[in-house]
Amino acid sequence: MAINEVAVVSVSHLNKVYLSRERRVEAIGDLTFDVAAGDFTCIVGPSGAGKTTLLKCLSGLLAPTSGAILVNGHAVVGPPAEMAVVFQEYGRSLFPWKTVRENIELPLREKKIAKAERARLVDEALAAVALTGAADSYPWQLSGGMQQRVAIARAVAYQPKVMVLDEPFAAVDAQTRADLEDLMLRLWTELDLTVIFVTHDIDEAVYLGQRVLVLSSSPTRILDDVPIDIAGPRSQATTRVEPGFAELRTRVYRGIQQAKASQSIKG
Amino acid sequence: MARRLNSISGFLLLAILWEVAPRLGLADPKFFPPLSTLLVELFNLAATQEFWGYLLSTARTWATGLLVATAAGVIAGLAIGLVPGARTYTHSTIEFLRPIPSVALIPGVILIFGSRYQSGVVLITYAAFWQVLLQMLYGLTDIDAVARDTARSFRFSKAGFVVHVAWPTLLPFLFTGIRLAASIALVLAVTAEMVIGTYGIGRGIVVAQTSNAIPSMYALVIVTGLMGVGINVAARAIEQRVLRWHPSVRNATAI
């Protein structure tokens, strides 16, 4: 990251320790990284690597034990208003008693946005995820992929500075996942978003990101910071078969294997 | 430790309020005697034969009613659940009869049994029966589902099926039904005593109130509360023990 680029998210020496009566688990050891405005950063790691913990700390849902997280220059003490989160369990993150439109509109009402403006933002978000026809349906009437698109539309309409996604496509079938990945890329370029994308799927991380952070197993640190320098626009058909893709994928894969190995040594 | 204190704090607060408010005149002591007076009265009552007469009478009505209701509920449940088609045909009748409050039977029962304890038993049976019946039906429906999956793959004999599949599946439902029936039975036993005049604690409370023995009245009300709590606790304890091995001990509450 060049010195004159502004970091939207800045994590320095993040440390999180869970204390219970029986034991002390150091989920996150020492994490330091920055995310510049407009970046698409993917975070991968083996299971138990503290990805969820990192995400909860980033989004202000969990307080770190030590270290600092800055979003847009402000320290994170609770969920930052400039951040929108898309959860993995889309079914549980949408209000079943509200229609799709009402779901997307609710955070905008909290922001005290005027009615006409709200309607415009909702309509635009729905159009962006191609769900205009589903506006008056209930979330549970829609398929899994569509529900996640509603969650994404909600995040987009919110006009956040940073969008954080927690393994959002893990619970969706492969074909839908491919469509949703392309949707994310399109939204990212069209709306100039800053995205932090947590996933366990290496292919997905390399396909989507400009940069992939590989996490070690607990106590989590950054094992590798892989810049994804694939030329040209991403495409499901072509990008994944480019030689550059395979190399990067292998590098990330090796990182994860290394992380898993040290985990099993520790036992 | 803190948790235990937390749990007692509510009671403590209530006890303090109940003791202090009447003494300070915040509540009329004629209507709300201080807690200590009530507890003393309770101890005095416990020494009288009349009190135990009341208690045992209520207990007898309760137990008999519960027994009959359970037996009737199990038999009806089995009949309706096992006879093919019975459930469909009886559904509307059940849905119509269920909301009829058991108290509608009071006049009929007075005519037949007067104020003998059988009045209470009939009332209890009518009300508590539904709880047992419904739980039995839920359980039998569950057995259908479990049977389809497991028994067929294990190819049980008829007897084996009953022992290894049907009974264990049904048991938790049956216990839930009995537990719900037990607390309803207490309510109706007291009702019979108050409205019909059957001998028991309910009648004791009415007598105490009409003869202005206010501390006794409260003391007897507290006793019914303790009986209720006792029944709930005992029922849950038995349920836990018998169904220790069962993955889901039902958590239903009637009230």
Added chain:
Amino acid sequence: MRDTLVRSAGKILHRLAIELALPLGLFGLLLAVSANSTNFYFPPLARVLDRFDALWLGPRFATDVLPSLGRLIAGYTIACLTGIAIGVPLGMFRPLRRAAEPVLEFFRAIPPPALIPVLVMLAGFGDTMKVAVIVTGAIWPILLNTVEGVKGADMVLDETCRTYQIKGMSRLWNFVLPSASPQVVVGMRVGLSIGIILMVISEMFAATTGLGAAIIVFQRSFEIPEMWSGVLMLGLFGFALSVVFRLFERRALKWYYGMRDLERRS
């Protein structure tokens, strides 16, 4: 087109026939068996129906059924509002709940009729006492189910609210209450049955006006067919209210039933 219409009409009739078969059969049986009854306590059903028509489809409706209904509505409404108002904070704050739980366990174990003399002492024999009796009984299932419903709110949805800055009253209105509503409605249904029972008990105990009072007065003066007609009225009263409640339930929880029906079908 005509075929499908005929077929669905046939299906509906078939359904109706099954639903009504047993009740109508029992009714007919009762009618026939009791037709020549000379038993004083169990007169012919025909006579009871005649009295029913004369009394309850007549003047008694206004003098007895309506006051009963009024008391029930008053008591039930108070029970719902109070039960939910107390249940919500208890559901949300664990220390509060832990402190209150033992106390509530005790008070709800007291059979509501046992409190009638206490309320008579405090409020006499009038409407206030009856409404109070209904409240003391009906409030418990509503309160306890509200606590359960609020307690069981989905964690992911809670996190969603936090990240989108949905707090305070808005969170209560948009998240806590709707999330708890299916469970609250369960409590409200039980509360309604209990309310009806206590309405009758309180009226039988302090026989002034009302359905329960009428029935017990008939019984005491040995007007047996009239008494049974009152019992029939009571049964219909309970049945009608449960139907009304079910309609309300279906409308208020449209989203919940929609969701469940979909799950069941899949």
